[in-house]
Amino acid sequence: MMDIFVIVIIIFLVMTSFVALYRAYKGPSAADRIVAINVISTKVSSIIVMIALISHQSGYVSVALIYAMVGFIATLGVAKYLLRKRLD
Amino acid sequence: MRVNKKKHTKAFSALLLFLSLVVFWLILSSHVAWEVVIVGMAASCIVVLYNLNLLFDETERTRLSFKGAWAFCVICYRVVIQIVKANFQLVKIILGKRLTIDPKFGEIPQPLTKALNQSLYANAITLTPGTLSIDVDQDRIIVHALKPEYLEELKDGPLEQAFVAYERSDK
């Protein structure tokens, strides 16, 4: 019963992240696209935690941690490129 | 004497970072055996030695004390309260029929002197209702506010008093 409810929440979050992808496609400036990708990476990290618990694979929680770290570093990298126009 | 004290706080920072890295390793590996502990301590040592020039010294962070721990708990409590308030206010703004916002930039004075406390304060400002910290400097913070009255609420508010109490707790 609880598994079905969690799956419904996961499907809802996937749909909202597609709505955020619309902003990343349309967004007039580069900062809009970075914000949308940051939102999607946070959502995906919480979706991975939920999938780890309903499939009883506790190792996937570490995957969620690494995904959050990679998303944060990617956001900082692109924003730094936007700020300084170079990456060295 | 001065240099000696600075070295002392730096060694304490290194010890703190080492202990927290070992705890992090043990939680991630989720079982305790002696080879796991030894490999974790070796890895934490390498990370601390590699990052020695990034550690905080006494000009950048407040020294730890029991009074400071209590002040930090007060900060955490107030930040959580502010997060909940900010979210309900955003729900009211976003799901309303018309967006009742009037965005503008503003400056508030910087009450803190140490670098770590300044960055924590900027993060807390981002999470308070209707404000977003943009640039942090030694004597001012540039803030973007959804409505001008949120900017006025921030000046000399409870959050700023909590942070000033935390910074003065080691004297």
Add this chain to the structure above:
Amino acid sequence: MWTIIRDICVVVFLLGGAFFYFVGVVGLIRMPDVFSRIHATSKCDTMGAGLIFIGMIIWQGFTMVSLNILIVLIFVWLTNPTAAHYIAKSEYMRRQDKPKSLDEAGD
């Protein structure tokens, strides 16, 4: 009896988290300029991730896995405002460099 109370708590937390994520995305679409969008997403994502992870911790009970989830929660709460601050700073600095007439055209 206790499992029913626990399940009701989990359902409430998960519904709250999904609702705040939804509000963040609606703000991302509806708000008129970049800084207001960053307002909406930084606050609502922090709250939504916190509620969903706390719901998962309650559902799991106190084990090693829930400690792992707690680490993910602390990491997300520390890094989310930092990322929002850095994006806003880079956009603000980019607008400072441009001439005045192009300033409003970015929306």
